[in-house]
Amino acid sequence: MSEDPVNTNSRLVEEYVRKTPTSRELYQKARGLFPSGVTHDSRYLLPHPIFVSRADGAYKWDVDGNEYLDYFAGHGALLLGHNHPTVTEAVREQLSRGVHFAASHELELEWAALIQKLIPCAERVRFTVTGTEATLLAFRVARAYTGKNIVVRFAGHFHGWQDHVAFSDASGAPGIVKGIVDSVVICPPGDLEFVKRVCESRDDVAAIILEPTGASFGKVPIDPQFLRDLRSLTTRLGILLIFDEVITGFRCSPGGAQGFYQVTPDLTTLAKVMAGGYPGGALVGRAEIMHVMDFKRGNGIVPPAVPHQGTYNAETVSARAGIATLKIVSTSDAIATANRTAACLRDELNAILRRMGSSWCVYGNFSNFHIFANPDNEPVGPEDIMAGKVPWQKLKKLSGGDDLPNLIRTGFLCGGVDIAGWPGGLLTCRHTLQDVDQTAAAFEKLLKMLAEEGRLA
Numbered sequence: 001m002s003e004d005p006v007n008t009n010s011r012l013v014e015e016y017v018r019k020t021p022t023s024r025e026l027y028q029k030a031r032g033l034f035p036s037g038v039t040h041d042s043r044y045l046l047p048h049p050i051f052v053s054r055a056d057g058a059y060k061w062d063v064d065g066n067e068y069l070d071y072f073a074g075h076g077a078l079l080l081g082h083n084h085p086t087v088t089e090a091v092r093e094q095l096s097r098g099v100h101f102a103a104s105h106e107l108e109l110e111w112a113a114l115i116q117k118l119i120p121c122a123e124r125v126r127f128t129v130t131g132t133e134a135t136l137l138a139f140r141v142a143r144a145y146t147g148k149n150i151v152v153r154f155a156g157h158f159h160g161w162q163d164h165v166a167f168s169d170a171s172g173a174p175g176i177v178k179g180i181v182d183s184v185v186i187c188p189p190g191d192l193e194f195v196k197r198v199c200e201s202r203d204d205v206a207a208i209i210l211e212p213t214g215a216s217f218g219k220v221p222i223d224p225q226f227l228r229d230l231r232s233l234t235t236r237l238g239i240l241l242i243f244d245e246v247i248t249g250f251r252c253s254p255g256g257a258q259g260f261y262q263v264t265p266d267l268t269t270l271a272k273v274m275a276g277g278y279p280g281g282a283l284v285g286r287a288e289i290m291h292v293m294d295f296k297r298g299n300g301i302v303p304p305a306v307p308h309q310g311t312y313n314a315e316t317v318s319a320r321a322g323i324a325t326l327k328i329v330s331t332s333d334a335i336a337t338a339n340r341t342a343a344c345l346r347d348e349l350n351a352i353l354r355r356m357g358s359s360w361c362v363y364g365n366f367s368n369f370h371i372f373a374n375p376d377n378e379p380v381g382p383e384d385i386m387a388g389k390v391p392w393q394k395l396k397k398l399s400g401g402d403d404l405p406n407l408i409r410t411g412f413l414c415g416g417v418d419i420a421g422w423p424g425g426l427l428t429c430r431h432t433l434q435d436v437d438q439t440a441a442a443f444e445k446l447l448k449m450l451a452e453e454g455r456l457a
Helices: 011-019 021-030 085-095 106-118 131-146 178-182 192-200 224-237 256-261 287-293 316-331 334-356 382-386 392-396 404-414 433-452
Strands: 052-056 059-062 067-070 124-128 150-154 184-187 205-210 240-244 267-270 281-285 296-298 300-302 361-363 368-372 424-426
Touching (some): 011 021, 067 433, 106 124, 106 316, 124 131, 131 150, 131 205, 131 240, 131 267, 150 192, 178 184, 184 192, 192 205, 192 224, 205 224, 224 240, 224 256, 240 256, 256 267, 281 287, 316 334, 334 361, 334 368, 361 382, 404 433
Parallel strands (some): 150 184, 150 205, 205 240, 240 267
Antiparallel strands (some): 052 059, 124 281, 267 281, 361 368, 368 424
């Protein structure tokens, strides 16, 4: 097995290797067990990822004892941070009562009722285990309800790894049946005229799906007016509108992005925050549409038009964690706190970039931040990106060379901060202004090291 290529001339990489020797040893073992040595693509990092041993609040600690501010936030699931005492106690209580009843239980009623109360379109709820399962079920339900086959989605928007969404074009879909590729139309993000041309020129479109804040929780922002226009278009043409709120649900507002923007879709996919960091997702939507999953009575019991199983649907521990989390989300300022702290973080990081004379910028909305490494060194600020003046391809591509995002994350880790690899991150309600200061210091150290290596524009 060959070693992954690493920039051995980087002082930044050398510092990281010195700091994480045990993680490096464990990674060598992992390479003999897992493809590329990881169990999730986003955890891949050169020269090796960190191996984490514990976490609490806004922090986590690796196997070498290094402490990190955590901006991965459980891939976005941990709005309340690690080990929130109320959620942890709810889980402990349930563990003593049993984990898997293989039966209906009261917890699933309470969990679904909370979701129904908070999410505007949630007339009916069907639990899944993951967001990927929820989007797959959404497509199947939409096709069964409309009797049409085509799903429209947008380039760069993420909807899990199931076959209908795991490719960017027909030439890049290895392992996916051609018929599935042909059943999906991919549109440029935010291009209403393109969508109109597609939908008005054919009568076989079942649904349109999108992330309502834009690709990757706003990495490619979209104008909220686009949501309203899309709602009008789909209503006029009899096409179902699906919001993928796997990340945005219970982060933009207690009612998700649809509650914040006051645009109600027909179906919504949920996961992450809704289960408090435990496995849990759901498809929710209009009762009329969700009825395709109903049993019927004729000459006996007639199975649903869209059957749906799932060994761990509404599993009791996840239900307990989800109930505890959604009660806090709906009755506290957890979302507002995370959003305020994220805004302060974006301001602080941009102030450092201005002071250093860099053309990079940090942008975002709600409880996120995105780092734009400005590969063409253009005069671009956060307001330009949020206004849609920067092409989506520039925002989504790896900036400044394929290894720059890897170096950015590695450099942050040297400063005691773990960010997501896109690069950017998500905050919890337990990040503080002191944490912002620590992150800013790590960012400044990172930028100086990149400048020394000629990698800072």
